[in-house]
Structure formats: C-alpha cells, structure tokens
Amino acid sequence: MIHAGAEPDPSTGAIMVPVYQTSTYVQEAPGKNKGYEYARSQNPTRKALEDAFAIIENGKFGLAFSSGVAATDAVIKLLAPGDEVICGNDMYGGTYRLFTKVFERFGLKFHYVEMTDLANVEKYINDKTKLIWIETPTNPLMNICDIASVTVMVKGKNILVCVDNTFASPYLQNPLNLGADIVMHSVTKYLGGHSDVIQGALMMNDPELREKLYFIQKSCGAVPGPMDCFLVLRGIKTLGVRMRQHCENGKIIARWLKDHKGVGKVYWPGFEDHPGHLVAKKQMKDFGGMISFVLENDSVEEARRVLSSTHLFSLAESLGGVESLINHPASMTHASIPREERIKNGLSDSLIRLSVGIEDAVDLIHDLEQAIG
Ligand SMILES: *Cc1c(COP(=O)(O)O)cnc(C)c1O
Numbered sequence: 001m002i003h004a005g006a007e008p009d010p011s012t013g014a015i016m017v018p019v020y021q022t023s024t025y026v027q028e029a030p031g032k033n034k035g036y037e038y039a040r041s042q043n044p045t046r047k048a049l050e051d052a053f054a055i056i057e058n059g060k061f062g063l064a065f066s067s068g069v070a071a072t073d074a075v076i077k078l079l080a081p082g083d084e085v086i087c088g089n090d091m092y093g094g095t096y097r098l099f100t101k102v103f104e105r106f107g108l109k110f111h112y113v114e115m116t117d118l119a120n121v122e123k124y125i126n127d128k129t130k131l132i133w134i135e136t137p138t139n140p141l142m143n144i145c146d147i148a149s150v151t152v153m154v155k156g157k158n159i160l161v162c163v164d165n166t167f168a169s170p171y172l173q174n175p176l177n178l179g180a181d182i183v184m185h186s187v188t189k190y191l192g193g194h195s196d197v198i199q200g201a202l203m204m205n206d207p208e209l210r211e212k213l214y215f216i217q218k219s220c221g222a223v224p225g226p227m228d229c230f231l232v233l234r235g236i237k238t239l240g241v242r243m244r245q246h247c248e249n250g251k252i253i254a255r256w257l258k259d260h261k262g263v264g265k266v267y268w269p270g271f272e273d274h275p276g277h278l279v280a281k282k283q284m285k286d287f288g289g290m291i292s293f294v295l296e297n298d299s300v301e302e303a304r305r306v307l308s309s310t311h312l313f314s315l316a317e318s319l320g321g322v323e324s325l326i327n328h329p330a331s332m333t334h335a336s337i338p339r340e341e342r343i344k345n346g347l348s349d350s351l352i353r354l355s356v357g358i359e360d361a362v363d364l365i366h367d368l369e370q371a372i373g
Contacts, residue, residue: 001171002237005052017048019230041218045226049233056170056236057183059203061210063217064229068166068186069094070222071200073102075162075182077216079130081107086124087133088115090141090345092164092186093334095133114345115145116276122153129157134180135164136173137280140292140329140353141346142267144276147283151179160209166190169320171243172284176205182213189320193235193242197228242322245358246289252361253354253368254291262372267292289356290319292329294348295372303328303350312359312367319355324364327353 009018020043025036036042046064053062065071072095079085087099089112099110113120115134132154136145151161162182163175169190175183185191187199204210217223224232254268269280270287280287295302306326307315313326317333327333330349334342343349356364 001056001239004055004236005048005050005233007048017045017230017233019226020044021226039226040221040223043223043226043229045229045233046224049229052233052236053185053201053203056239057165057176057203058174059176059183060205060207061203063202063210063213064187064224064232065200065202065217066222066224067198068184068188068200069098071184071186071202072098072164073222074202074213074216074220075131075133075160075184076103076108077220078160078212079108082109082128083130084109084111084124084126084128085131085133086111086113086121086129088135088138088143088145089113089341090138090143090347091133091135092139092166093329093336095135095164097336116143118146118149118153121150125154125157125159129159131160131162133162133164134175135167136283137167137269137276137288137290139167139290140267140327140334140351142269142274142276142290142292144269144274144280146279147173147175147178147180155179166320167290168284168288169239169243171239172247172286172288176203178283181206181209187232188318190239190243190246191235191320192232193239193321194231195318195321195323197231197235199224199228199232242358243286243288246356247286249356249358249361249364250287250289250291253356253364254287256365256368257291257293260372262296264294264296264298290354291356292351292353294350294352298348298350300349303352306371307352309371310367311370312364313354313371319353321355322358324357324359324367325355327355329353 023039027033050062111124134145160181163180164184166186183203185201187201257263257266268291313324316325
C-alpha cells in the first residue's frame with residue numbers, strides 16, 4: 001500500500017506523483033501524442049491512483065470516479081432495460097436511492113433481499129438476472145454476506161458479482177480473491193481516510209469488463225480531479241496502520257458497549273454471537289471500526305440526547321476518517337429509505353452508528369461514558 005502506484009516522476013525524479021492540473025495535452029501532430037489527449041479520458045495523477053487501486057485489491061485494473069455513487073452508477077450502466085439485479089435489503093441509503101429513484105425508471109428491476117441467507121438470493125435468480133450487488137458488512141446493521149458462496153452459486157451463469165467493500169476496506173477483505181467480478185469502494189471513507197475528499201473506485205480482473213467500464217467512465221464523465229487523486233494516493237499509504245488502529249479501538253469500544261448497563265443490542269461482527277461472525281472470520285482479516293448500537297430502553301429521545309452530547313465523536317454523516325464520528329442513520333445517512341422499509345429491515349429509529357477513529361481508546365470511552373451516562 002505504501003508503494004502502490006508510486007513510480008518516481010520520470011521528468012524530475014519527484015518521489016510523490018505530481019498533481020497534473022491540466023485539462024488537455026499538446027500534441028506533436030494530429031493524432032500523434034504521448035498517450036494523453038484530454039483529461040476526462042486520461043490524467044497521469046489519476047493513472048497512478050488507478051494502478052494503486054488495482055494493486056491494493058489484488059486486481060488487474062482500477063478505475064477512479066468522482067464519488068462512490070458515481071462508481072455504482074457506472075456498474076449499473078453495464079445493464080440494459082429488462083435486466084434484473086439482486087441486492088441487499090439493508091444497504092447504504094444512497095445506493096438504495098440510486099436503484100429505486102433513478103434506475104427503476106429505466107426498466108431495470110431490483111430485488112431487495114436479506115442476503116445473510118443465500119437461499120433468498122437463489123430464489124430470485126432467473127434468465128434476466130445480470131448482477132448481484134453485495135454490501136458486506138452492511139451499513140449500518142453490520143450484517144455479513146458470504147461472498148465466496150455467492151460467486152460459487154452463479155458460476156457459469158453470466159451473472160456479475162459486484163461487492164461494495166467500503167466498510168471493510170481492502171486491508172480487511174479482498175472480494176476479487178473470493179471470486180467477485182468487480183469491487184466498488186466509496187474512496188471517501190477508509191481509502192481517503194482523512195475526511196477531505198469525495199471519490200469512488202472500481203477494481204476488476206477481466207480486461208473486457210475493464211474496457212466496458214472505462215468506456216462508461218469517459219463517456220459519462222464522472223471522473224475525479226487530479227488534486228483529489230493526489231490526496232487519495234497519500235491516504236492509501238497509511239491505510240494499513242490506520243486500519244490496525246481502527247480495528248483495535250473498535251474491539252475495545254464494542255466490548256465496552258456490550259458490558260454497559262445502559263446499552264442494548266450492539267451490532268459488531270467481531271462478537272462470537274453475531275450471526276455472521278464465522279463468515280466474517282473466514283473472509284475478513286479483522287472486524288473493523290464500525291459499530292452500531294441501541295440504548296437499553298430503545299428510546300429515540302435518549303438516543304438524540306446521546307448523539308448531541310459527545311465531544312470527541314463528532315455528529316456527522318460519513319465514516320472511515322481518522323477522527324471518530326457518531327451518526328443517527330434514521331435521520332441522516334439512511335433517511336432516503338422510507339421509514340416502514342427501515343423498520344421492516346431492523347433499522348430502528350433509536351439506532352446509533354459509530355465510526356471509531358484512531359484516537360486514544362481511553363479518551364473515546366470517556367467521551368461515550370459521559371454521553372451515555
Ligand atoms: C458512502 C458510501 C457509499 C457512497 O459513496 P460516496 O463516496 O458518498 O458517493 C456507498 N457505499 C457505502 C457502503 C458507503 O458508506
């Protein structure tokens with residue numbers, strides 16, 4: 001991760017990839033150029049980052065997009081009207097909104113199923129199924145889907161498997177190794193890691209699939225700027241050390257919450273009694289720093305009070321930065337999912353989500369202690 005995509009600059013030897021802040025490239029003669037024509041199609045800073053994306057997911061190719069949802073949008077544009085997609089009933093609210101409010105209008109059909117049980121996935125597979133969209137662990141309920149088993153189930157069926165690997169990060173989980181065709185990341189989160197950039201990524205092995213997705217990237221134009229690519233190249237260098245600290249702090253805080261009398265259910269896949277624990281243990285290196293919980297009395301009012309009384313945990317959407325965040329999914333990240341859908345899928349109005357940062361764990365616990373009481 002430290003060396004991924006980082007060749008010294010050929011013209012100066014600069015150890016860091018320069019920010020090629022340019023829209024176009026001067027050509028020697030019509031059609032005679034150095035492989036760079038126009039910056040929507042190619043940019044050297046982006047190229048270095050895309051090479052890094054491929055390396056960190058053990059893939060052959062990487063593509064960078066202007067946001068996570070733009071990367072998701074590109075994957076869905078591989079499909080045609082009439083095609084069907086099977087996806088989770090508990091996924092990032094923005095993905096759900098993109099599927100229901102944008103793409104259903106174009107004649108695509110999405111089946112939202114409980115993906116922890118693969119029989120539910122199998123039930124919806126038919127001739128029209130072209131894509132299985134997996135998010136694991138899910139946001140915010142931390143459900144786990146067995147990636148390898150899904151890829152085995154669709155083998156030889158001409159169905160793509162794409163995994164939103166945002167919550168795990170490439171440090172903890174590598175879906176291409178488990179047989180997935182495409183990995184998607186909201187780079188905004190752990191890959192960027194410093195809450196200073198919006199970006200998305202796709203990684204894949206198949207050259208034909210790479211060509212199709214590159215065509216969509218340049219034709220639809222949702223590319224990130226070179227400065228954002230530079231920031232992410234820098235972020236990736238510390239992904240390993242950051243993730244180790246996120247995981248260690250996550251472990252300490254999840255256990256502390258579980259033992260706290262004022263706290264009810266705690267959602268974290270590292271607990272042995274978490275229904276997805278064994279699968280998580282099999283496909284992830286560790287359990288990460290994302291934790292959701294409800295208070296013992298399940299009171300929405302109390303939850304609102306806790307959400308407004310932390311000092312180190314900032315009340316904000318997003319996750320994966322070095323600083324800890326606290327979030328209320330029902331009114332913030334997942335407000336775009338209708339309430340009855342949320343409740344049906346187990347996302348209660350009192351649920352609190354933590355993105356545990358890399359601060360000192362004792363300081364974080366003191367903060368939660370004074371907030372929860
Ligand atoms: C944030 C997020 C996205 C969307 O990414 P953006 O960079 O915000 O567009 C998709 N999936 C998951 C799991 C996320 O957390």
